[in-house]
Amino acid sequence: MSAGTLFLIPVPLGPSGVSSVLPPDVCQQAATLRHFVAENAKSARAFLKALPHSLTLQEIAIAELNEHTPSSELLGMLEPLISGSDVGLISEAGCPAVADPGAQLVALAHEKGIQVRPLVGPSSILLALMASGLSGQNFAFHGYLPAKEDQLPRKISALEKDSRAEKRTQIFIETPYRNRRMFDSLLTYCSPHTRLCIATDLTLAEESVRTHAISAWKKIGAPTFDRRPSIFLLQAT
Secondary structure: OOOOEEEEEOEOOOOOOHHHHOOHHHHHHHOOOOEEEEOOHHHHHHHHHHOOOOOOHHHOEEEEOOOOOOHHHHHHHOHHHHOOOOEEEEOOOEOOOOOOOHHHHHHHHHHOOOEEEEOOOOOHHHHHHHHHOOOOOOEEEEEEOOOOOOOHHHHHHHHHHHHHHHOOEEEEEOOHHHHHHHHHHHHHHOOOOOEEEEEEOOOOOOOEEEEEEHHHHHHHOOOOOOOOOEEEEEEOO
8 A cells, every 4th residue: 555645735824715825726635635734723623614625624633743742743643644545734824844843744754755745825934035125045044033132132143144244134033922022122233234124914914014224114113013923034234
């Protein structure tokens, strides 16, 4: 018996319609699967219900894989694939395995010789980069920057120095309720000429993408982004 395929299924970045951000064939593929691995089972069920799925939610098996999942449980999540069934991997929002614990399952699938198929959907990181006007030729994603007050200034300075030397766009995220703290830190520790882009609520009706030099941000003030998912991008000159 041949192994199944692990489908990497993107989901909307927020409460937008599935059909507005996912191609029909992606929705159709997701609607045929009986087994899923998801960062959050409740969110996954809401997504499957919105497709809609060809099966009832009671007929669908969803295993949770998040930051609290022990690595010893990963192999068990591959059992349906080893038995010949296809499995869908779903992130909490956006593309699975990108800034997402699902990458661990993908790595194990490759080790076991299981086919992995990424499907088309929204990536907040790439959408922000596309719209920023900053370098798309050389960029790096850093996830969350250090939260400690004594570490954050050093990290921002290091990213700015690297950006200037390598002509590299630096991309990072923050917990939404700390967006303003990150914004204030960037204005404090970055050069006035460094360009900063803040992309908020991508693909949603309230979407906002703004790029200015740090000196201009100091005059304009913070965007409306409190408790709203945002991507930060900077490029030093």
